[in-house]
Amino acid sequence: MVASTAPASGQADGEAAPIYGVKIPAGYRDWRLISVAHEAGNLNDFRAVLGNDVAVAAYRDGKLLFPDGAIFARLAWSYVPSEENYRVFGRAQSFVAGAPTNVQFMVKDSTKYASRGGWGGAQFKDGKPADEALLKTCFPCHVPVKARDYVFTRYAP
Amino acid sequence: MVASTAPASGQADGEAAPIYGVKIPAGYRDWRLISVAHEAGNLNDFRAVLGNDVAVAAYRDGKLLFPDGAIFARLAWSYVPSEENYRVFGRAQSFVAGAPTNVQFMVKDSTKYASRGGWGGAQFKDGKPADEALLKTCFPCHVPVKARDYVFTRYAP
Numbered sequence: 001m002v003a004s005t006a007p008a009s010g011q012a013d014g015e016a017a018p019i020y021g022v023k024i025p026a027g028y029r030d031w032r033l034i035s036v037a038h039e040a041g042n043l044n045d046f047r048a049v050l051g052n053d054v055a056v057a058a059y060r061d062g063k064l065l066f067p068d069g070a071i072f073a074r075l076a077w078s079y080v081p082s083e084e085n086y087r088v089f090g091r092a093q094s095f096v097a098g099a100p101t102n103v104q105f106m107v108k109d110s111t112k113y114a115s116r117g118g119w120g121g122a123q124f125k126d127g128k129p130a131d132e133a134l135l136k137t138c139f140p141c142h143v144p145v146k147a148r149d150y151v152f153t154r155y156a157p
Numbered sequence: 158m159v160a161s162t163a164p165a166s167g168q169a170d171g172e173a174a175p176i177y178g179v180k181i182p183a184g185y186r187d188w189r190l191i192s193v194a195h196e197a198g199n200l201n202d203f204r205a206v207l208g209n210d211v212a213v214a215a216y217r218d219g220k221l222l223f224p225d226g227a228i229f230a231r232l233a234w235s236y237v238p239s240e241e242n243y244r245v246f247g248r249a250q251s252f253v254a255g256a257p258t259n260v261q262f263m264v265k266d267s268t269k270y271a272s273r274g275g276w277g278g279a280q281f282k283d284g285k286p287a288d289e290a291l292l293k294t295c296f297p298c299h300v301p302v303k304a305r306d307y308v309f310t311r312y313a314p
Contacts, residue, residue: 010314029314032186036193036203036234041250046193048205048313077193077313085309088298093198097313141245152242156205156234156254157167157186 010075011103017122017129019136022107024124025052028073032056035156038079038095045076046097049153054108059155066149068118070108076101101125104138106151117142117150167232168260174279174286176293179264181281182209185230189213192313195236195252202233203254206310211265216312223306225275227265233258258282261295263308274299274307 010029016022031050039045051059055070078098085094102125110118116139123130123138142150167186173179188207196202208216212227235255242251259282267275273296280287280295299307 030189033190033205033207035254036205037239037254038195038203038236038252039250040252041246041248043250046195048190048193050190075313079195082194084302088301089198091198093196093200095195095197096311097192097194100314144245145241154253156232157257 010073010100011124011127015127015129017124017135018132020107020113020120020122022105022120022122024103024122024127025071025073025105028052028071028103028105029075031073033156034059034072035153037153039076040079043076043101044079045101046079046095048075049073050075064149066108066151068109068111072106072151072153074104074106076103102130117146119150167230167257168281168284172284172286174281174292175289177264177270177277177279179262179277179279181260181279181284182228182230182262185209185228185260185262186232188230190313191216191229192310194310196233197236200233200258201236202258203236203252205232206230207232221306223265223308225266225268229263229308229310231261231263233260259287274303276307 011024031052034049034051037047050073052071054067055072058066058070077100080096080098082094082096086092102123104123107120108118109120113120121135121138145152168181188209191206191208194204207230209228211224212229215223215227234257237253237255239251239253243249259280261280264277265275266277270277278292278295302309
């Protein structure tokens with residue numbers, strides 16, 4: 001199977017992202033699934049949000065705030081129509097995850113990141129962190145969901 | 158958070174599905190993510206395919222055949238436009254997972270299910286198994302991907 005040769009744990013690199021000093025957490029690709037999404041428009045990608053044990057437990061316990069140590073990994077892949085599935089279904093109606101695009105992380109540390117709701121953020125593409133200018137665009141979009149501790153994604157059972 | 162009160166482990170029920178006798182595997186909602194998909198058309202849903210340890214290891218080891226004991230869980234949710242995200246992005250471009258629809262399982266047992274490529278299958282909605290007529294429609298669609306052990310989903314790194 002072609003994709004079976006993909007790296008087991010997604011992207012990995014020792015380099016820390018700027019500003020918040022977030023590194024790619026070891027083994028994040030093995031974290032549990034929170035939910036999925038599709039961004040159309042310019043990005044046109046598939047997303048999956050995974051959470052570490054602290055993050056998943058907070059959802060399941062119904063906590064209003066994520067405790068320090070909670071980390072989200074937002075994986076993304078290109079949004080690809082599946083010709084293979086089309087042949088089976090008899091019409092164009094199936095979209096699958098293509099090549100990975102980038103991975104983003106939200107790390108909760110209410111002291112270290114007090115100035116932005118307790119969340120540090122980072123984005124990596126092919127293991128390389130995005131620059132400071134990009135990272136500064138993250139937090140403002142999360143402010144409207146401050147009531148959910150700045151987290152858009154809801155747990156999908 | 159509204160969705161945080163959802164059942165931690167997705168659907169659960171002791172009842173076995175017809176024909177192949179597949180039950181909902183305990184803790185399947187905690188399994189690792191294989192990939193995601195969107196089915197448009199009549200279903201119009203989001204999908205996530207999770208795999209137990211045997212299934213994930215087979216992908217990562219590049220095995221051509223999944224060993225006995227491999228199990229896939231195909232979760233699905235309604236495909237919902239996110240008005241909340243629209244307000245942030247300033248345009249309609251964001252789709253998220255809504256209410257869960259049903260969950261399907263593929264269970265590899267090359268002896269027990271020899272007549273259908275070694276795979277037993279089941280579908281559950283609200284914990285209740287789909288009937289025999291529906292289950293008989295599953296395998297024929299998987300025959301075109303016999304070369305990948307009848308599995309459509311490729312691992313998304």
